[in-house]
Amino acid sequence: MMLEMEHLSVRFCQGQQAVTAVHDFNLKMDEGEVVGIVGESGSGKSVTAHTLMGLLRRSQVEVSGSIRFQGVDLLTLSRQALREYQGKELSIIFQEPMTSLNPTMTIGAQVEESLRIHTRLGREERRRRALEAMALAGLSNPQALYRCYPHQLSGGMRQRVMIAAALVLRPRLLLADEPTTALDVTIQAQILDTLRDINRKEGTAILFISHDLGVVKSLCQRVVVMRRGVIVESGSVEQVFYHPQQGYTKALIAARPARKKLMGGVEHG
Amino acid sequence: MVKTLAKRMGLLLLTLLLVTVLAFLAFSIIPGDPTSSILGVDATPEQVAVLREQLGLDLPIWQRYWNWLSQAFAGDLGTSYNFRMPVGQLMAPKMSATLLLAALSFVLIVVISIPLGILSARHAGGWLDRVVTVADQVTMSIPNFVVGIALTYLFGLVLRWFEPGSYTSATRDLAEQLRYLIFPALAVALPRSAMTVKMLRGSILSEMGQDYIRTAYSKGNSQSSVLWRHVLRNAMIPVVTFLAMAIADIVAGSIVVEQVFAVPGLGQLLISSIGNRDYPVVQAIVVLVAAVVVVCNFAADLLYRVMDPRLKGR
Amino acid sequence: MSGVKKRINWYFAAGGVLTTLTVAYILLGMVWTPYDPGALSAADRGAPPSLAHPFGCDHMGRDIFSRTLQGAGTTLTIALAVLVIGCVAGLVLGALCGYYGGVVDGAVMRLCDAVAAFPSILLALVVIAVIGPGKYNIIAALGVLFIPSFARLVRGEFVKYRDRDFVQAARLMGVSHGRIIFVHILPNTWPVLLSGLAIGFNNAVLAEASMSYLGIGVSPQEASLGQMLSEAQSYMLTTPWTMFFPALVVVVLILGVSLLGEGLRERMGDGL
8 A cells, every 4th residue: 555544633723712624634645546526625635635744734733544645644753854754755736826836936946845845956957857847747838837937927838847857857656736726717627637647657646635536436436425524425536426335425525516517617615 | 129129219318318407497487587587676677688698598498508518518617696606616625425325225235225125034023033124114214314313313412423514525535425424314214124124024034925935935945045036036136126217216315315424515506506597506416316217217227127037027 | 793893882982981081181181280390309309100190200300201292292292183184185185186086196106106205204304404493394294294195095085986986976967076985985984094094093193293203393391202212212211201100101102092093993894
């Protein structure tokens, strides 16, 4: 097993109050697997991903359970040791491609940033690998884009830049936190294709988080349904979609605007 | 880019011209004739007429403006009524003291406020941040000249680190000048530094909350490399603009603070010229400050464009 | 969230207490001073603070407490008058420019930008050079110079609101422009205007104090804080209280209002 999350619970502490965002979450993933987490907004799916990625401020959250990645419990690592995984073994792309890139840094610098942090490669080699990653992420003219700034790119292109930056070190696991929610439907389909390609070519495992069942169904092999911080149901895509066991999952499937989705109704999480 | 700059430049020159017109008009419509303050009340009408002709006061106003402007462009800012010498010659030695003071103040502001702002933002909510925030709010509320008086008292009279009033334009040695000017410069710089600290802190904190910071952390950046490589570049954009715009206020602050420390600069000249109704001098100083303002705004604009790629080519 | 709430209270409370204290102090000074602020007393020359003279006496034996009472009153009167002129004229100008836009708006705003870019103390000095010193001239000079900053502030708000749905709706319903400006849009600008007023007040106090320090302020017969400080400077080694108390009054006056303004901005939601 590449990833084993066991009894993961996350509580946000604000002064005297504490809110449980995720409770007793369990998930196992193999190398190269594509797994989806589905749930409505506030179900704890993003918090799970951010916890796995080590992005939550340790002073503000209480985390219990374990996240074993390639045999190492990430939750027991020091901040510094955790950084060795971030961007190298584990990468993440976010929902907001418009704001997730640094406005004053060139695309090239942002794509190769993980290389600069984690390797001792020279400038030319970094550039070569960045261009390669950009091509892998489906950017058609990496050479020209290398010197551009984010504001010169469309939302879809920025999301591809994010993907390129996440993939530049060929991580074992890519977390995709609603990566297509903010994009329109055609672009959404293209990005999903790109992710599928990457999974096939590079063998990168993908943990795909979405509120959109259709998207998860088309991309993932297994799916976890979450509600209010708890796993409601999990299993293979076929099992969950065609033979849902839980009322909530059924309701979720029923509530989906079947087929009309493609007509352009973009939902927001 | 070049086109925009040319346009901005043109606009700024136009502003400057407008200032000269306004200044000229203002000093031309003042009731009372400069001749009476030069010659005294018991001058004969003939004397007055001769002087009026000498000063060019008999010409129509637009012609006087044109003469003044063309001469100003040639470097001749007119003759002081009071000192009977060319304004340029009168101003030159004073200008160096004021400009030195303003420049030193600017350097101090940068040196004081940028580290403090960063430190305060880094430890936001902690005790250090609280101390800085409170000190900041108080410092901001102290007028320049009051800071100056307090510094004179503490460092000049009690600790005797410098001798108040010992600065003269004859003090040739730059090091010696700077050693004296550091205190008035502090007086000019402290309130403005407080504002800058506050602004930088706010700017850093608001950048820290941006989505791209999360991205930076996800790549394995440490806290300090997120700060230095990502946050500061973006957080400095508004601060640099603010600083460039503040130069005009720094010059004004210097003019007031000069009085506190008896620095014979433009401030003293301005105050005495206002008292003596020596309008060519006042006018020249106003135009000089206007030029500083205009150039600084232009520089601020330029810097803003250089620092923020989103504005490049616009 | 609880942390933020605490801070609002803190700024507001501190600002409120300081401002209330200074205003009470100044109001007291307007009806009563322990001594005649101008009265000389040879016996009390340079007297240190005591029960009879809580702030001590200056080199001419004048009671500092009485003089700061009077001086702070003068400063406050001037600052308030300046604010009234600047705010009312700026409000009208900014509202009209922001609401109607067009060429006039462009020209007026250019002019405002130019004036606002100048240090106001310097401009005020020049205006005083032209029209002569005195309390009313200072009010006029500073008042006029404060118009642009208010005009820009109000204009910005009006531009923000003029195309909002509620304004459009009012227009469609046939509400007159004047009513839209004053009844529909103006109330929305209060939060921004109020914090602008706090900043403006402090700038006015600062300008008045600086000018009277430079000796280009109110007439020398009337006590003013700046002038007291200027005189105290020559004697501050021997009688530091002549410097300390007027300075304290100026600082507390400005600090109180700036804390209030800060509290206001926090409440409005942008911490900057």
